[in-house]
Amino acid sequence: PICLSALSSLLTERMALMRDVAAYKAKHHLPVEDIVREQNVLLQARSNAHEAGLEPQSVEPFISALMNAGKAIQYRYLADWLPRPESFVTHRDLAGIRQRINELDKHLLLTISQRLRAGTLSYTDRAVLAEKTVAPNLTEAEKDNLLDTMRFIQHAPQAPDTGKV
Numbered sequence: 292p293i294c295l296s297a298l299s300s301l302l303t304e305r306m307a308l309m310r311d312v313a314a315y316k317a318k319h320h321l322p323v324e325d326i327v328r329e330q331n332v333l334l335q336a337r338s339n340a341h342e343a344g345l346e347p348q349s350v351e352p353f354i355s356a357l358m359n360a361g362k363a364i365q366y367r368y369l370a371d372w373l374p375r376p377e378s379f380v381t382h383r384d385l386a387g388i389r390q391r392i393n394e395l396d397k398h399l400l401l402t403i404s405q406r407l408r409a410g411t412l413s414y415t416d417r418a419v420l421a422e423k424t425v426a427p428n429l430t431e432a433e434k435d436n437l438l439d440t441m442r443f444i445q446h447a448p449q450a451p452d453t454g455k456v
């Protein structure tokens with residue numbers, strides 16, 4: 292259960308940051324989708340997965356689901372702000388927010404790796420996670436997608452110990 296609450300707070304914090312990302316982009320007239328950044332997030336995730344003992348390919352659908360949810364949340368904020376342009380104030384800069392997102396993604400994969408040592412996620416775990424993970428503008432469909440792709444994540448096979456030094 293410890294791992295599950297850590298997981299849901301990491302997910303919730305990542306989703307909550309999307310408000311600041313959207314506000315920064317609105318202020319600077321930047322598009323929501325940033326393909327170069329997305330490629331970096333995926334590359335970083337593969338390397339974090341490897342370090343956490345996970346199969347790098349198996350984390351890709353989960354990371355893509357995180358980014359899809361992130362973009363959808365931002366689009367909803369921008370739509371909500373259209374009639375009230377004064378409401379999108381942020382003092383944070385994008386580089387700082389992205390640094391925090393990098394940390395969160397790394398911790399997410401480490402926590403998932405730890406949790407998988409206790410066995411695969413059960414339906415109860417999934418329900419607990421779904422209930423605990425609540426963020427503004429995150430829909431149930433996006434949450435389902437996150438939890439479905441999380442179940443796809445696998446540990447990397449252990450390197451055989453040859454006994455040689």
Ligand SMILES: C=C(O[C@@H]1C=C(C(=O)O)C=C[C@H]1O)C(=O)O
Nearest residue numbers: 312323324325328329357358361
């Ligand atoms: C969060 C951002 O917006 C989008 C979502 C991303 C994510 O969830 O990591 C990455 C790039 C963008 O397409 C961002 O630009 O940093």
